[in-house]
Amino acid sequence: MSDNKTLNRRVLLAWLGSLGAPAFALEPLLAKNAPMGIDPRAYLVSEKLDGVRALWDGTTLRFRSGRTVSAPAWFLAGLLKTPLDGELWMGRRSFDVLSGIVRRAEPVDAEWRRVRYRVFELPAGEGTFEQRADRLKALAGEVVQPVEQQRVASNAELRAKLKQIVDAGGEGLMLHRADAPLASGRSDLLLKLKLLADAEAVVVGHEPGKGRFAGQLGALELQTPEGVRFKLGTGFTEAQRRDPPPVGAMVTYRYRDLTPAGKPRFASFVRVADDF
Incomplete structure (x- = not known):
């Protein structure tokens, strides 16, 4: 995350705190990439939904950034x-349409009738x-529709489930440690498993x-949270x-693996990250 985005988030966190908004509205649990050979027995497994992350504090619905979601009453x-x-969420392969719906300053009621809140955590x-x-x-x-969580007995079963989800148009799988306490930030308590890994980086330049x-x-120049720069x-x-993402924007990219220097191989742009 860029210094400006970090500062803005800290300022926003302090402001929300003065209003009584909880810290989890800005610092939800974020997933790391899971290795393909992972033993899933310690985890609960669910489909990775290609939706827009949102946190409800009991009175206000917010994006990851802390901005309010303008949803109908x-x-x-x-x-x-x-x-x-x-x-x-409104179904597989519908992120672009969904993003347009939920980002409107004035919600369109008929559009929101297609949206559901797929929940997977109780932050309190x-x-x-x-x-x-x-x-x-x-x-x-x-x-409110809770995300189905399942136990998976073996890596072979996990791979079969991943193939089934991807073949049906899904993104992949999420693995959450069944014994995990509440946590926030990027953590190996929560893992994502996809045929191609994905990650986020900050735009630091344009070629x-x-x-x-x-x-x-021609290309975005990106910097990862670890400080690695690549095009x-x-x-x-x-x-x-x-009209490319501006400098300072967080973007999501997909890649096959990493070089010894930590740069992604065969990286491809996915979208501006859903930190609205």
């Missing part, structure tokens, strides 16, 4: 008074993750395009090359 009324962590809950997941089941309703991309973006030149739409 009927949608918020369906969220109860229990703090929740989850994703706004106690006990292990498995115990908290069990308590979530009692909160199911028209708007101009050449040839058919002349006058447009990302594939995966962009024509519109994104004309």
Whole structure:
């Protein structure tokens, strides 16, 4: 994260704290990449939803950044008074449409009728993750839909489940330590398993395009949280090359593996990260 984004988040955290907003509204638990050979027996496994992360503190629904989600009153009324962590979701392969819906300053009621809040954590809950997941089941309703968590007995079974999800248009799997206490930040208590790994990095520069991309973006210069810099030149739409993510933006990219220097191999742009 860039120094400016870190500072902005700290300022926002202090401001929200003065209003009584909980810290988890800004610092949810974030996943690390899981190795393909992982033994899943210590985890609860669920589908990785390609939605927009949102946190409900009992009165206000916020994005990861702390900004308020402008959802219709009927949608918020369906969220109860229990703090929740989850994703706004409307089905597989629909992120771009969903993103447009939930980012509008004035919500369109008919659009929001297609959105559900798929929840996977009780930010004010106690006990292990498995115990908290069990308590979530009692909160199911028209708007709130708990994410199904399953035990998986072996790596072979895990790989088969991953293939099934991906073949059906899903993103991958999430593995959450069943015995995990509440936690925040990037942690190996929560892992994501995909055929291709993904990660986030900050835009620190733009390289101009050449040839058919002349006058447009050629590549983004990115910096990872570990300080590794690399150029990302594939995966962009024509519109994104004309109007690329600005310096300071956090973007998500997909890659196969890492070089010894920590640079991603065969990296491709996915989107601006959902830290709205």
